[in-house]
Amino acid sequence: MEKENELFGVKEIARRANVSTATVDRVLHNRTGVSEKTKAKINAIIKEMDYQPNILASRLASKKIISLAALLPDVSEETDFWSAPLGGIRRAEAEMRQYGVQVQVFLFDLNNKDSFAGQIRLALEGGFHGMLISPSFIEETRKFAAECARRKIPYVFIDSDIPDLHSLSYIGPHLRKSGYVGAKLLTYRLEAEKKVLIINISKEIDNFNYLEIEDGFRAYFNDNNQPNEIVRIDIRETDYQSVARHLTYVFHLNKDIGAAFVTNSRVHTVASFLKNSHRTHVSLIGYDFVRENVDYLENNVIDFLICHRPDDQGYRGMMALYQTLVVNAPVTKQNYMPIDIVTKENYEFYQN
Amino acid sequence: MEKENELFGVKEIARRANVSTATVDRVLHNRTGVSEKTKAKINAIIKEMDYQPNILASRLASKKIISLAALLPDVSEETDFWSAPLGGIRRAEAEMRQYGVQVQVFLFDLNNKDSFAGQIRLALEGGFHGMLISPSFIEETRKFAAECARRKIPYVFIDSDIPDLHSLSYIGPHLRKSGYVGAKLLTYRLEAEKKVLIINISKEIDNFNYLEIEDGFRAYFNDNNQPNEIVRIDIRETDYQSVARHLTYVFHLNKDIGAAFVTNSRVHTVASFLKNSHRTHVSLIGYDFVRENVDYLENNVIDFLICHRPDDQGYRGMMALYQTLVVNAPVTKQNYMPIDIVTKENYEFYQN
DNA sequence: ATGGATTACGGGCACGTGCCCGTAAAGGTA
DNA sequence: TACCTTTACGGGCACGTGCCCGTAATCCAT
Numbered sequence: 178m179e180k181e182n183e184l185f186g187v188k189e190i191a192r193r194a195n196v197s198t199a200t201v202d203r204v205l206h207n208r209t210g211v212s213e214k215t216k217a218k219i220n221a222i223i224k225e226m227d228y229q230p231n232i233l234a235s236r237l238a239s240k241k242i243i244s245l246a247a248l249l250p251d252v253s254e255e256t257d258f259w260s261a262p263l264g265g266i267r268r269a270e271a272e273m274r275q276y277g278v279q280v281q282v283f284l285f286d287l288n289n290k291d292s293f294a295g296q297i298r299l300a301l302e303g304g305f306h307g308m309l310i311s312p313s314f315i316e317e318t319r320k321f322a323a324e325c326a327r328r329k330i331p332y333v334f335i336d337s338d339i340p341d342l343h344s345l346s347y348i349g350p351h352l353r354k355s356g357y358v359g360a361k362l363l364t365y366r367l368e369a370e371k372k373v374l375i376i377n378i379s380k381e382i383d384n385f386n387y388l389e390i391e392d393g394f395r396a397y398f399n400d401n402n403q404p405n406e407i408v409r410i411d412i413r414e415t416d417y418q419s420v421a422r423h424l425t426y427v428f429h430l431n432k433d434i435g436a437a438f439v440t441n442s443r444v445h446t447v448a449s450f451l452k453n454s455h456r457t458h459v460s461l462i463g464y465d466f467v468r469e470n471v472d473y474l475e476n477n478v479i480d481f482l483i484c485h486r487p488d489d490q491g492y493r494g495m496m497a498l499y500q501t502l503v504v505n506a507p508v509t510k511q512n513y514m515p516i517d518i519v520t521k522e523n524y525e526f527y528q529n
Numbered sequence: 530m531e532k533e534n535e536l537f538g539v540k541e542i543a544r545r546a547n548v549s550t551a552t553v554d555r556v557l558h559n560r561t562g563v564s565e566k567t568k569a570k571i572n573a574i575i576k577e578m579d580y581q582p583n584i585l586a587s588r589l590a591s592k593k594i595i596s597l598a599a600l601l602p603d604v605s606e607e608t609d610f611w612s613a614p615l616g617g618i619r620r621a622e623a624e625m626r627q628y629g630v631q632v633q634v635f636l637f638d639l640n641n642k643d644s645f646a647g648q649i650r651l652a653l654e655g656g657f658h659g660m661l662i663s664p665s666f667i668e669e670t671r672k673f674a675a676e677c678a679r680r681k682i683p684y685v686f687i688d689s690d691i692p693d694l695h696s697l698s699y700i701g702p703h704l705r706k707s708g709y710v711g712a713k714l715l716t717y718r719l720e721a722e723k724k725v726l727i728i729n730i731s732k733e734i735d736n737f738n739y740l741e742i743e744d745g746f747r748a749y750f751n752d753n754n755q756p757n758e759i760v761r762i763d764i765r766e767t768d769y770q771s772v773a774r775h776l777t778y779v780f781h782l783n784k785d786i787g788a789a790f791v792t793n794s795r796v797h798t799v800a801s802f803l804k805n806s807h808r809t810h811v812s813l814i815g816y817d818f819v820r821e822n823v824d825y826l827e828n829n830v831i832d833f834l835i836c837h838r839p840d841d842q843g844y845r846g847m848m849a850l851y852q853t854l855v856v857n858a859p860v861t862k863q864n865y866m867p868i869d870i871v872t873k874e875n876y877e878f879y880q881n
Numbered sequence: 882a883t884g885g886a887t888t889a890c891g892g893g894c895a896c897g898t899g900c901c902c903g904t905a906a907a908g909g910t911a
Numbered sequence: 912t913a914c915c916t917t918t919a920c921g922g923g924c925a926c927g928t929g930c931c932c933g934t935a936a937t938c939c940a941t
Contacts, residue, residue: 366718
């Protein structure tokens, strides 16, 4: 093949500036030991020829390994949702390893704030160059962010955001819009006189995610003058018995519920209840491409699942760190994931 | 950081085999000049320590540029659909350039078979190491594939497949399933006595894609005992006037059409007709995230768009070639894209 | 003016692989 | 045995960058 685009390197810069490559290198990494005059001259040349360092050579020559940490909830007995982001992180790791990047994963218990704080402490002790975190507990995350800022360690959020913190990037859903989409799908064929049930199943009291989703959901009803009455229920226990008990009560009080919206991946528990109580005529929508949910999608109990590509979130999160730390390229701060609609008919091709 | 995983290279192999790195290199690239005995010994060591060559060093040391060709339809006046795959290809190119890979794009006229053949000829003359092609014309593509096979050049198909050819990989939709999804969405809130209209707008006679989609569409009706009558129409001219004329006639003959399904991205032309003739109560579904379609989605004329991530198709197609030619890693042959559902509510986050 | 500290810069090796070139050993022919 | 060809292998440079180390030049205090 023809050598078409012969890219120039430090040697060419050095030649044009009448200095050695070492001096150019000092300027590139803005280290000390260069007079202001030559520094300016070299910088001018770099700018003029739009010098792009050869990452291959750079990573090859530098022996220092870049290490990244990822803090995620462990896969719980209730849902394997978090295995998807982990998969994406592993995928990114495999891709980056040969470029001298190492990844370490810290898993915490989603039902245990202390575990979250503990893993944060461990990760901060590790002296990593960049961090990815799912900010499950807000106050602890604030402390974490403050410490990262102090040490000048870039960090990215995935899955949910804390907008006023200075993360390198947020990669996850626009929750409000996601609830909005849920409302559209739920009402698409719903009769006007039917009621709509919003179900939140979560042990966490201060669930920011949930509030955003419900807010978006209700916004759709407002924006479109949707006539249906909305009933809501919070269920603080996640086991089937508790959920069934609460739902039995709600369905007893409201005879004409035509559709239900579950604000997280525990929609399969509701599906199980609807199936067992012979209420599969109720439209059901919930979140996340996890096996239990897909099973009920397959059996027509769940109508739609909404997903935000958790695998991709993990992958992109790590790649954002790679971009900053290795390639030294800018990264977009807000990175909203698509709001995917999964049905019985298209789930087999869905890429989580 | 600690040097944790010290990977071994050719030097280590050479040391263990009591040969020079040059000999190991000869074995690795199975070149001549090595006795069977030492070859076997070296291969054993390579296998034993699961040697992974350092791609950085490899690409840095080898000056030979790998060049790839991409053959796509040009962006036409009717639709800018093909700008999306092109974008993905450019994205891949930017990522691969620093690893010594070059990409050249050949654009042909989708309405002109000769142009297709001509660009194929040009590309084959270029002496590329790998090819990506949208197999728009079947017979010409067969010749192309045969020639590639003769020269041992790997090629990938995107957007539509010719399954019996030995492409390195197919990256695109499962068209039958895609039509199936369309039928689901179209009938989701359709009343039983309403008719359904399938519209194919295309100058091409032998449109394989279209047949697959319609087949899947009808399969859904069969599988679910959907009572609605299906009416179909082929329109061979793509301009608005012709389409409007045909549609006026069809709607005149069939008073009770409740939903229309357009098998390609020209759904915006139908949308325009429905709007102009005050028939926006008709549910409308079609293909592809192009600007005109999104406008009608925004205005509630189009209910759903089905998309297959054309940008990603281009990106992945190029990456499949990169994987084979540079990384020397295996690639999956069938690579069905997700069947994405785009609505007014989620389109702003869609990533083409 | 002399010595020591500081500044500003160049030389050159290393990273792991590709590959050219040189050469000892083996084999063949007269 | 002398000479030539073929086979089998090693030496060593190159790729572009990072970075250690050495040193000439300058500055400052005595």
